Amino acid sequence: MHISVLLHEAVDALAIKPSGIYVDGTFGRGGHSRLILSQLGEDGRLVAFDKDPVAVLSGEAIEDERFRIQHGGFSRMQQMLQEMGVAKIDGVLLDLGVSSPQLEEVSRGFSFRSAGPLDMRMDTSSGRTAAEWLATVTEDQLGEVIKEYGEERYARQIARAIIVARTRQPIVTTLQLAEIVATVVRQRQRENMRHPATRTFQAIRIYLNQELEELSLVLPQCVALLNPGGRLVVISFHSLEDRMVKQFMRAAANTDELPRGVPLREKDLQRFSKQKLKLIGRAIQPGENEVVKNARARSAVMRVAERITLNG
Ligand SMILES: C[S@@+](CC[C@H](N)C(=O)[O-])C[C@H]1O[C@@H](n2cnc3c(N)ncnc32)[C@H](O)[C@@H]1O
The missing domain is CATH 1.10.150.170 (Putative methyltransferase TM0872, insert domain)
Incomplete structure (x- = not known):
């Protein structure tokens, strides 16, 4: 079993529109996906990905016409969506790292506490x-x-x-x-x-598992895929990931103020036109109650940003 971390916080942060198209890049056992589906209307859609064939198999058990799951690393998100005929999306969630079933299944070799073959591949x-x-x-x-x-x-x-x-x-x-x-x-x-x-x-x-490369490749794709107003929600579990997400979001939000009352120079316009995201709130960590119930939540940090409309 997998207990989803920051379940309600993450799905709330997506600010779901009932008829929107959403992506869960890390299906796991589908805790977040199921909550997203419960908030979508008849026209809404959810596409999920996971590198782990066992996770994908568990997703295939969801019988819902609005839902589709595909095996693959999220670094190929744009291409995989394109192949499904999806060009733009209204929100994307990445709940990074390993799932509890991966950690607990000894044959996967992720755990140093129980004897298993030394595998450690998500895929x-x-x-x-x-x-x-x-x-x-x-x-x-x-x-x-x-x-x-x-x-x-x-x-x-x-x-x-x-x-x-x-x-x-x-x-x-x-x-x-x-x-x-x-x-x-x-x-x-x-x-x-x-x-x-x-x-x-x-x-x-x-x-x-090339976890940092995967993350660095997917973040710009998320920005390119999101419709204006669409949200990018990322839950990280260690400082290297969180640093990458924070720096990426900050750079894309490029929050420098434009000078007031002076004509805009080319340089200012260029800087302004690079702005693609707006940061939504501060980093969120699970509360004590959640950590008591789920030790895996201890190191989680969630960051949220929204696609803005200035440019393409
Ligand atoms: C923390 S679990 C997600 C749990 C899920 N949100 C839930 O509520 O059940 C992370 C999942 O993401 C998958 N994953 C990690 N990196 C991935 C990547 N680059 N591409 C696709 N899936 C990935 C793992 O195989 C694992 O199943």
Whole structure:
């Protein structure tokens, strides 16, 4: 089961028009999608995407003519919509990261708490598994990935330990990797708040699934797809994603004021014409009640922006 994070807040932020066309770029188990559908009228439409074939299968069980789900990374959103004959949309939701079923199903290999094959692919139909990648990656690249995507201070030492360990035995299970990381981190980490392998697993998952690349590719497509007044709603689960969303929205909102009472110069007009989004409210985080019921909500941050009408 997956408990949707910021369910009502995110769907409210879409400001749904009953006859609009909406996109849920991260269907998961469809918590947000179902609430969106409940607010759409007969003419409304919802298109959902997910990289994970199991998520798509669960979406195909929704029998509703207004709904369609397709397997694929959201970085291909514009093309996939075009192929469905959809040129413009009225709102898009991205609820990033992994779902609870992905984390909890041991065969997916995302969890360092239970024994499973070291897979970690959201899209099990393509790409390398974590075990395959770890078998050939260089120590330098591994260290960089763990440092950059895990913001792990012991990245270099962890990379070294993994490379040494794989000369003895291939690293093919989640617990094997978790144990190697723990031997390095436990020695150094005094207050053991999180599992020592948390950051390393996060880093490898983000790298393998190209999560930041996917996000950087989809954001401009969302802006291009949105009708004036349409909303972009993004829920992030770690600082790297949130930073990217914040910087993207701020740049597209380009909130610099135009000078008053002076003739506009070419430079001012250019700056003004770049403005494509208006920021809606501040970043929103789940309240204490939600975090108590759903620990996964703890690190969530939601940002909302609206397409404005100035230019094409
Ligand atoms: C946090 S869950 C979404 C949960 C969903 N909002 C719900 O209420 O059930 C994230 C989902 O997005 C999918 N996903 C992550 N990155 C993706 C991408 N680049 N393209 C398509 N799907 C992606 C994952 O496979 C996962 O199923």
